[in-house]
Amino acid sequence: MTNQIAQYRAFGPRSGWLTRRLVLSVVLLGVPALQIPAYAAEPIKIGHVAALSGASAQSGEAITRGLALAIDEINAKGGLLGGRKLELIQRDDESSPPKGIVAARELISKEKVVAIFGGIDTPVSLAITPLANKEKSIFMGVWAAGTGITRNGATPNYVFRVSAVDALVDIKLLDYAAKKFGSKKPGLMLINNPWGESNQKGLIDADTANAAVEIAGIEKFENNDVDMIPQLTRLKEKGADSIILVVNTPPGAQVMKSRERMGWTVPVVSHWGISGGRFPELAGPTAGDAHFVQTYSFFGKLSPAGERVLAALKAKYPAIKGPEDIFAPVGTANAYDAVHLVALAITEAGDTDAEKVRVALEGLKTPFEGLIKTYKQPFSADNHDALGPDDYVMVRYDGNKIVPTQ
Amino acid sequence: MLISSALISGLGIGSMYGLLALGFHITYAVSRTVNFAQGSTMMLGAVLCFSGWVTLALPLPLAVILALAGSALWSVIVERVAVRPFVRTGSQSWLMATVALGIVLDNLVLFGFGKDPRGMPPGTLTTSFITIAGIKVQLLQIIIPIVGLALAAALHLVAQRTRYGRAMLATVQNPSAARLMGIDVGTITTAAFAISGLLAGVAGILVAPLFTISSTMGTLFGIKAFAVAILGGITSAWGVVLAGLIYGVAEALITALLGSTYTQIVSFALVILVLAVLPNGLFGRAEARKV
Numbered sequence A: 001m002t003n004q005i006a007q008y009r010a011f012g013p014r015s016g017w018l019t020r021r022l023v024l025s026v027v028l029l030g031v032p033a034l035q036i037p038a039y040a041a042e043p044i045k046i047g048h049v050a051a052l053s054g055a056s057a058q059s060g061e062a063i064t065r066g067l068a069l070a071i072d073e074i075n076a077k078g079g080l081l082g083g084r085k086l087e088l089i090q091r092d093d094e095s096s097p098p099k100g101i102v103a104a105r106e107l108i109s110k111e112k113v114v115a116i117f118g119g120i121d122t123p124v125s126l127a128i129t130p131l132a133n134k135e136k137s138i139f140m141g142v143w144a145a146g147t148g149i150t151r152n153g154a155t156p157n158y159v160f161r162v163s164a165v166d167a168l169v170d171i172k173l174l175d176y177a178a179k180k181f182g183s184k185k186p187g188l189m190l191i192n193n194p195w196g197e198s199n200q201k202g203l204i205d206a207d208t209a210n211a212a213v214e215i216a217g218i219e220k221f222e223n224n225d226v227d228m229i230p231q232l233t234r235l236k237e238k239g240a241d242s243i244i245l246v247v248n249t250p251p252g253a254q255v256m257k258s259r260e261r262m263g264w265t266v267p268v269v270s271h272w273g274i275s276g277g278r279f280p281e282l283a284g285p286t287a288g289d290a291h292f293v294q295t296y297s298f299f300g301k302l303s304p305a306g307e308r309v310l311a312a313l314k315a316k317y318p319a320i321k322g323p324e325d326i327f328a329p330v331g332t333a334n335a336y337d338a339v340h341l342v343a344l345a346i347t348e349a350g351d352t353d354a355e356k357v358r359v360a361l362e363g364l365k366t367p368f369e370g371l372i373k374t375y376k377q378p379f380s381a382d383n384h385d386a387l388g389p390d391d392y393v394m395v396r397y398d399g400n401k402i403v404p405t406q
Numbered sequence B: 001m002l003i004s005s006a007l008i009s010g011l012g013i014g015s016m017y018g019l020l021a022l023g024f025h026i027t028y029a030v031s032r033t034v035n036f037a038q039g040s041t042m043m044l045g046a047v048l049c050f051s052g053w054v055t056l057a058l059p060l061p062l063a064v065i066l067a068l069a070g071s072a073l074w075s076v077i078v079e080r081v082a083v084r085p086f087v088r089t090g091s092q093s094w095l096m097a098t099v100a101l102g103i104v105l106d107n108l109v110l111f112g113f114g115k116d117p118r119g120m121p122p123g124t125l126t127t128s129f130i131t132i133a134g135i136k137v138q139l140l141q142i143i144i145p146i147v148g149l150a151l152a153a154a155l156h157l158v159a160q161r162t163r164y165g166r167a168m169l170a171t172v173q174n175p176s177a178a179r180l181m182g183i184d185v186g187t188i189t190t191a192a193f194a195i196s197g198l199l200a201g202v203a204g205i206l207v208a209p210l211f212t213i214s215s216t217m218g219t220l221f222g223i224k225a226f227a228v229a230i231l232g233g234i235t236s237a238w239g240v241v242l243a244g245l246i247y248g249v250a251e252a253l254i255t256a257l258l259g260s261t262y263t264q265i266v267s268f269a270l271v272i273l274v275l276a277v278l279p280n281g282l283f284g285r286a287e288a289r290k291v
Helices: A002-009 A013-035 A057-076 A097-109 A122-135 A166-181 A194-209 A229-237 A249-262 A272-276 A279-289 A304-316 A329-349 A354-362 B002-031 B038-055 B060-088 B094-113 B139-161 B163-173 B175-180 B185-207 B219-232 B237-258 B260-277
Strands: A044-050 A086-092 A115-117 A138-141 A159-161 A186-191 A217-221 A242-246 A268-270 A290-294 A393-398 A401-404 B129-132 B135-138
Touching: A044 A057, A044 A097, A044 A329, A057 A086, A057 A304, A057 A329, A086 A097, A097 A115, A097 A122, A115 A329, A122 A138, A122 A159, A122 A194, A138 A329, A138 A354, A166 A194, A166 A242, A166 A268, A166 A290, A166 A393, A186 A194, A186 A229, A194 A242, A217 A229, A217 B260, A229 A249, A229 B002, A229 B237, A242 A249, A249 A268, A249 A272, A249 A279, A249 B135, A268 A272, A272 A279, A272 A290, A272 A329, A279 A290, A279 A393, A304 A329, A329 A354, B002 B038, B002 B060, B002 B135, B002 B139, B002 B163, B002 B185, B002 B219, B002 B237, B038 B060, B038 B094, B038 B185, B038 B219, B060 B094, B060 B185, B129 B139, B135 B139, B139 B163, B139 B185, B139 B237, B163 B175, B163 B185, B175 B185, B219 B237, B219 B260, B237 B260
Parallel strands: A044 A086, A044 A115, A115 A138, A138 A159, A186 A217, A186 A242, A242 A268, A268 A290
Antiparallel strands: A290 A393, A393 A401, B129 B135
16 A cells, blocks of 8 residues: 555645545545454355346345345354355346346356355346356356246256246146136236246146146237237237236236226236236236235244244344235245255355355255245256245235235 | 227327427427437426325325426426537537436436336326226326327417417527517526426326336337427427327337337337438428528
């Protein structure tokens, strides 16, 4: 620093004010460096690339809460590998795949994180997947459900997920529409992006396998569309008796508003993208008509892990008074369980080396009693998805609360 | 059914394009300048109305008045800060300056209002329906085009019949002569920008219940409105309003017939096509350039 100051002095007397300012800022910048205490052991860095701003900001915040809670628990018990604490490093992808790639690359090469946790957007996760496999870095999905994220064809595959999988959700959605609402001809309303495509394929496959339903029609729409009445009208004219919805919150709300304006009252069965923001506020009075899939609900009788996490959430985030105040609960639940699974793998591997952690994840020995379920060997070499259809629950909004429908 | 419902929503959105485009028209007519960030002013109207009504729990009429006043005031600030200094020196940089000021506003709102898109609470206008030719139509969707056309008509009457309007027209024809006749050209320009902001504010408040409210809601809307202004022939008040309706209906029909993937491509391509054939827009007149 002395050298730097000497250099700045060389600006000469005329830029005296400038020199003083520069010296001051250099000194101020240096202060935090002096305050960093000496760690007993080097922290283990965990990355998180997700939508922390924009329309899906709530999803990013929900995931952050789950990650933070699990990290707090692990650190309170003394960390991993003989006292190494976990440290969370977050980057905002603004729901944009290019920004997600830049952030992931930086976390891998500069921050040397052990694992990156993903966000709500399938397009972003699909963009990070090849990077993670190329750089041999663990990428753990905790929300985005695109089938191709984990089933990406790479061997070895460094991408894991504790979340729903489109292909399995799609089976569930058609089955639910048929059994709950007696729907025979569901109409598909899909967002026009890779996530919508992933589900289009999944729903068509699910339709082929399900004798009770026959897809009436497939309609797509853009993120910024205000009016979805044309698409809905086409489905109505084709005789659709339910709507299968695959979309994130703001355009999903526009679909509900368009349906309301048409005065069409068919049941809506939705993938969970609509739970990533203020859906009840944006969709208005008919928000509760949409039944959607979740991996976890904080309502009803909770497991011991559920009670513990709910108490911890209330303590850490005073705005949370009960389950109804937990927005986007799947983000929190999936992230919480995923961090613990990665931590277990690090412990079993005895190392933070990504290759060893990957092998440990694929053959986890210790069962883990998580929020969503008790995980017994959740992953294998062939299966990188910890959750299946039996772990899904169907819910709807009642006011701002998410309540189970089954 | 498909076509008729497309027509109704197209007329609604189209009249909002018309209102914004009318804002472009009025400042262009008086001062040969426009606020390129009209979309941001529209967003400001929606955000202020939401903040007043929902966040501060003010009565709705008061929130609307405050939002309109805010939009008009902002437009006046744009004129003073980003337009007048450049026009005075004969520079065209106001073009970039208004765009820049719009981006500044978008970001200020992002910080102040937050990143989360918000939704207007349901009200009588959005929960009441009337049936036209067998189609259920939201009351608001009827009111939007009525307000749009009424404002255009009011503006027309003010310009033709009142002293103030005549002063405006005089300024349009010859600023120097108008100044000699004792007309305060500066005040007229300020007024034109205020009206332009007011129109954008009205558009913002009216579309807010159809849209989600966020700092970026006006960007694409503003660009489309400018396309509409050019399409209608920016010198004609009725022209820009009609062009707005045509553009809105065209957009809705393209969405209904081809799917929304093609809306942007086809509608902007149509604008280019029209301008290639009619360089002064659908309803504009060629200006005689004095050399």
